[in-house]
Amino acid sequence: MKVYLFVFVCVLFALSVEGKWRAKKVQENEDDSPVSEDLKENICEMHRVKPHCQPSKYRTIDGSCNNVNHSLWGIAYSKFSRILNAEYGDGISTFQKSVTGHELPSPRLISKQIYTEKSVLDPEYTIAMMQFGQIMAHDMSFGLEATSKSCCSHKNKYDQSVKKCDAISVPKDDLFLAPQDVQCMHFIRNVNDADLDCPAKKVQGAVSQISTPTVFLDLSILYGSTPEQEKALRSYENGLMKTSLKDGYEFPPHNTKSSKDCFIDSSKDFCYVSSDDRINQNPHLTIIQVYYLREHNRLARKLSEINPHWDDEKLYQEARRINIAQYQYVSYYEWLTIFLGDQNMLDEKMIYHYSGDEYVNDYNPNLQPKIFNEHANAAYRFFHTQIEGHLELLTESREIISKISLSDYYNKPRIIEEHFDNLGRGLVTQQSQLTDANYDTEILDYLFKHERSYGDDLRAVDIQRGRDHGVARYNDFREHCKLKRAKNWEDYLDLIPEADVEKLKQVYESFEDVELSVGGSLEKIVDNATLSGPTLLCIFIEQFYNTRVTDRYWFESGDPEVAFTRPQLAEIRKSSFARLFCDNSNNVTRVQKKAFDIDDEHENPIVPCSQIPVVDLSKWKE
Structure with missing residues (x-):
């Protein structure tokens, strides 16, 4: 039973990615509002009307009723939260400035002068490590976009008529873009609560941006975040x-x-339709989303064999529930233990030592589920450094057939069906880029280039997005994380190498100007136990602790209303990315057990899929 009804305008499912309820793209009319009146009304209404929550072991599609006492906590189209107060130039919404009063340097200038375009491969981790992190990022947040128009469309010049445009300026001496007469990069600011202007919630002070999916790790990228999406x-x-x-x-x-989310160049091209437009963004991202789609249907078919009396609704909800549980297990016990380090995860009570069927009852109904701006729009984006710009296509014996450039296949998913397993083997075999201050040219100069000779700069976009969201500065977060607050440039030497501090001096007017996404990205890794420095680690811990303990439906919960049985929980804990890969590839038969780690014949050998533990669905037989 749906807990409450939204009245939205839906477009036929098969016609357009842009017709989905998520409606990121808003009406581009001649009024001054960046948000259509229909979308405003719908979002305001869903946050005004509290649903009547029914007892259920199945989570709602929009995230409502996860917390029965605060039924709207964590729902779709919620505002990003903050760890520290927003920093805007006018205290409300304009980009922050230097403490000197001048404009901050162009994000493109920072990208080119601070970071190096160099390929340094990670000796430990596969591309799957990076790519799964992006899956989690997309599942947790997606800033509501104001328009699909380009604000650098006319001879690459800033088009001020485009609403919410704050294009990234290109320095006149930019060695790559200036000779091509490129003067700016497209950047549209995210919709905020002042744009919505909900009658019951007048905005006072700094604005807050809107994130479209639920805040929970619930595979909303697959199932959607509204009843209308789910139905489609x-x-x-x-x-x-x-x-x-x-x-x-x-x-x-x-x-x-x-559309801007998918490039159609010939009659053979197509887009994939999903609840998340970003499904078409790059080949490996698409492949993992296909794995989870296939996994849902695989689970539903197996459950139907085991319980032939179950109807469509029961099969769908149980398959969804198991799929999300497996995903949560891999996220925290396989992926985050690398990302944050096993011991940090245990110390901060994000994971626990357990027996196979032991419940972990750490749900906190008094803590509000949140996606922190500082995590989603600054800190977590540092890991774009891991992106590999050239993808290998491999045979079953792991021989390289060919390589493709990432820039040739942004938003062009046709290659997925042509080389699904070859690309999939590359995903779990090829080395990712090292987590450092080096970035691949494919994302610094050719992002979403399509038919142009150049593209956007992902690092510059990340920095600009932090300004868009008013993220507090690096030095403020050092202090928040109980690290030494810098009083001069030299104080940064405790965490940042001297060569990088010198680069910062050349770009920023003051040490106080350094932004979180920049300063945090240059810190030395914490004791080789994580993939980040101490400031970003502090933010990640705060985010992922909140994500776990505020989810009443977390897979380990022993709450009788939502819990798996003990035998079922023990099976969920057999989940792995390697198993997901084996079960949902076309004809792959071999993989290493730790698929995020590079294969090693002694410690992590490639083995037949039959040796990868399997979740026994007979434990769901009624």
């Missing part, structure tokens, strides 16, 4: 999700309309 994605037969077929294998439904 389900087949309503045997618990299955809608798919298209290629040579008998399932893929997301196709759409043949081009």
